[in-house]
Amino acid sequence: MTPHSPDQPPAAPLHPASPGQDPNQDREYWNRVAPEKNFTTPLPLELLQNRLAPQARILDYGCGYGRTLTLLEQSGFTQTLGLDFAPAMLQRGHRQHPHLRLAACAPGRVPLADQSVDAVLLLAVLTCIRHDRDQRSLLNELTRVLRPGGLLLVNDFLLAPDQRNQERYARFAKQFGTYGVFAISGGGVMRHHDPAWLDQLFSGLHPLVRKETPFTTMNGNSAQGVTLLLQRPRIPAQDQSP
Numbered sequence: 426m427t428p429h430s431p432d433q434p435p436a437a438p439l440h441p442a443s444p445g446q447d448p449n450q451d452r453e454y455w456n457r458v459a460p461e462k463n464f465t466t467p468l469p470l471e472l473l474q475n476r477l478a479p480q481a482r483i484l485d486y487g488c489g490y491g492r493t494l495t496l497l498e499q500s501g502f503t504q505t506l507g508l509d510f511a512p513a514m515l516q517r518g519h520r521q522h523p524h525l526r527l528a529a530c531a532p533g534r535v536p537l538a539d540q541s542v543d544a545v546l547l548l549a550v551l552t553c554i555r556h557d558r559d560q561r562s563l564l565n566e567l568t569r570v571l572r573p574g575g576l577l578l579v580n581d582f583l584l585a586p587d588q589r590n591q592e593r594y595a596r597f598a599k600q601f602g603t604y605g606v607f608a609i610s611g612g613g614v615m616r617h618h619d620p621a622w623l624d625q626l627f628s629g630l631h632p633l634v635r636k637e638t639p640f641t642t643m644n645g646n647s648a649q650g651v652t653l654l655l656q657r658p659r660i661p662a663q664d665q666s667p
């Protein structure tokens with residue numbers, strides 16, 4: 426599980442910038458906040474410990490400053506790699522946890538070989554990716570690098586019913602084109618998800634666990650969260666055409 430280009434993000438973004446969506450702007454936001462934000466969504470280690478050997482190859486995609494990689498390591502996993510598109514996040518990670526394996530990637534890209542990992546973590550990363558198409562192409566990439574039978578552990582935010590959230594979803598829906606996408610102070614754009622969209626996004630994987638619980642956001646608010654454990658099918662789906 427060696428990244429193709431460990432130190433520098435490739436120059437070209439996955440998609441050309443379009444109005445209202447610029448992966449480099451998103452990256453700038455995460456670079457800017459890297460020194461100050463502390464991430465908070467839970468890592469349910471028991472879901473992994475029950476199913477993976479300590480030597481399992483685990484990719485933490487959108488690893489930030491290595492918070493969850495540290496927890497994996499403390500619980501005995503020995504072959505972990507973190508990828509993130511924000512160099513300042515990785516610099517903080519290298520400084521705080523010099524022993525971790527961290528590398529840069531382009532937005533939504535996974536510079537690893539096909540079927541080269543046993544498990545992928547995607548923790549509070551979809552919330553940073555506002556467009557369906559970019560989420561879908563990231564999912565394709567993550568599924569590509571997972572071995573058949575490999576696990577994808579996701580946590581993220583769902584649409585919340587409270588007035589403050591409902592108002593901002595409505596306020597930003599026109600600007601961003603998707604209900605649940607909104608701007609936060611400091612220039613970040615976040616997404617809370619319709620559960621029906623997540624069902625569609627993960628429809629190619631087997632659902633093993635689904636749990637809804639309140640999460641605390643990186644800004645200290647409470648929001649509805651979901652944890653999903655999914656499995657790449659062992660046998661590729663058969664072509665049903667005659």
Ligand SMILES: C[S@@+](CC[C@H](N)C(=O)[O-])C[C@H]1O[C@@H](n2cnc3c(N)ncnc32)[C@H](O)[C@@H]1O
Pocket residue numbers: 451455456464465466486487488489490491492493508509510511514530531532533534547548549550553554643
């Ligand atoms: C909210 S933080 C969560 C970090 C980490 N997963 C955790 O739970 O501690 C989201 C991270 O995803 C990274 N990120 C956002 N969009 C990304 C993309 N398109 N490609 C790669 N990394 C991305 C950000 O730089 C940031 O470090």
